[in-house]
Every structure is written in structure tokens, then in C-alpha cells.
Amino acid sequence: MLIITIKQGKEKSILAGDPWIYVSAIDKVEGKPQERNKPGSTAIVQSSSRQFLARAAYNAKSQIAARVWSLREDEPVDHAMMKRRVQAAIARRADALRSADPQELVQLIDGEKDGLPGLLVHSYGGAEGYLVCQFNAGGVDLWKIPIVQALLAATGCPNVYERCDALLRKGEGLLAKSRALAGEEPPQRLMVRDGKRLAPMDIRTGFTYPR
Incomplete structure (x- = not known):
């Protein structure tokens, strides 16, 4: 170490x-x-x-x-830590996830706020939809496999997609390659709710199509 x-x-x-x-x-x-x-x-x-x-x-x-x-000397950085923190983050947002419109993008993990620096995770379509993850720092990228395993177990959603911010990842010395990490890749075009309106979006990139 x-x-x-x-x-x-x-x-x-x-x-x-x-x-x-x-x-x-x-x-x-x-x-x-x-x-x-x-x-x-x-x-x-x-x-x-x-x-x-x-x-x-x-x-x-x-x-x-x-x-x-x-900040705890007695807390090792291991698979168990990743599992605990993923579970805790999702538990904190369980009510929001349950009450969300199926066409809404719901944030499940917000990086440092959830003790997972550099990790962003959004859910679309609930347990039958997709999880879109951004591993924007070296630490969470190194623990990607246990994090994805914990996401699958905690949400029941079978489809996990990695969305890459090329600028952020290159600044961390990481490869920038978007891909499905589990299950199926999201379709190129989905209707996503933004407030009261629906807009066509590619949730793999965050690109919103002109109406």
C-alpha cells in the first residue's frame, strides 16, 4: 500500500x-x-x-x-466497502426512486456525497430499465467490477451502461470507452421527462434531440 x-x-x-x-x-x-x-x-x-x-x-x-x-483507520478499502456504500446511497434515494416517473432519470449515486468519489449513477425505467454510470476518477474505476455487482444486487436492474466523459477520464489517465457493463445497451433514443415535458434523449451520452 x-x-x-x-x-x-x-x-x-x-x-x-x-x-x-x-x-x-x-x-x-x-x-x-x-x-x-x-x-x-x-x-x-x-x-x-x-x-x-x-x-x-x-x-x-x-x-x-x-x-x-x-477518515477511519479501522475501515479497509475493499469489496465490502464498495457494497456498503452503494447500498447506502440507493437506500437514501429509495423513496425518490419508487415515486419517480418511469421516464425520468433519477440520480442514485452522487460521488463524494455518497463516499464514492467520482462515481455518478442514474436510473431510467426502474428495475426493468437501465443504470447509466460515470466512473470519473481512478479510485472508483479501479473498483468498477464490485461496484457494478453491488448495483445489480441493490437495484435488481439487469442493464448497466458506462457513459464516458472523455475530458474527465483523460484528465485522470483513464481510457474513454462507453459500453454496456451488464445486460443490454440502452436504445439510442428514449423519451425522458424533464419537469412537465418529455424530450427525446440518448441517455448513453446525455444528448437531447431537437424537437
Whole structure:
């Protein structure tokens, strides 16, 4: 596991709950070269006096050099964490999902707010529809398989599609390739409710067709 040492005084924002650690705040990163070069590698973040601060996903290719997973030293970053956080995020939005129009895009996971930095997930059509995911950071991209497994189990929706924001992913040193991760790819054109009106949209890209 990598060890990130923070410059003196820069630990205050982490302790205050800021989930992002910028390159400018880091004194040094210790660990095997292959781990340092792998976007999303798990790291222990420590202060200049070597006190534990956080567990984070490190990415040498991003200006946001690390994204905090947890401030708890006794909470490992593993499959169980991903499952818990996916389940908790969906449970928080269960009422909204149940009451939503089947043609509405409902946000299920909102990145840092749900302890899954860089992950966005929207649902369309309920359990028989589609989940559209964006893995916009190295950490969640590295844990993509357990995250998708947890989504399938928590929602019962069999179709999971990865939508790629090329600019964001390239900034993280990640490949930008949109594809079905489970089940079927959404159709190119679906009617999506936006307030009181329906508009034709390609939910794979977010493109709204002119009416």
C-alpha cells in the first residue's frame, strides 16, 4: 500500500472533511512504482508527524492527486466497502426512486456525497430499465467490477451502461470507452421527462434531440 505524507499544515482541510487532496499539498509518496503509477491505488495518508489522516485513492496523473475514501483507520478499502456504500446511497434515494416517473432519470449515486468519489449513477425505467454510470476518477474505476455487482444486487436492474466523459477520464489517465457493463445497451433514443415535458434523449451520452 502507498503512503502519502502531507506537508505540514495541509492536513487541516482533510480533517475538516475535504475529500480532495491536491498535488500541492503532498510532500512525498512512498511505495512500489507500479502502485504509484496505477490510477486509483489505495494509499494511507499521514501528516508530517506520521499520524494517520485517511485512506484515499491516489492518482499521479490527476491534479486531484488523492480522493479520500475514509477518515477511519479501522475501515479497509475493499469489496465490502464498495457494497456498503452503494447500498447506502440507493437506500437514501429509495423513496425518490419508487415515486419517480418511469421516464425520468433519477440520480442514485452522487460521488463524494455518497463516499464514492467520482462515481455518478442514474436510473431510467426502474428495475426493468437501465443504470447509466460515470466512473470519473481512478479510485472508483479501479473498483468498477464490485461496484457494478453491488448495483445489480441493490437495484435488481439487469442493464448497466458506462457513459464516458472523455475530458474527465483523460484528465485522470483513464481510457474513454462507453459500453454496456451488464445486460443490454440502452436504445439510442428514449423519451425522458424533464419537469412537465418529455424530450427525446440518448441517455448513453446525455444528448437531447431537437424537437
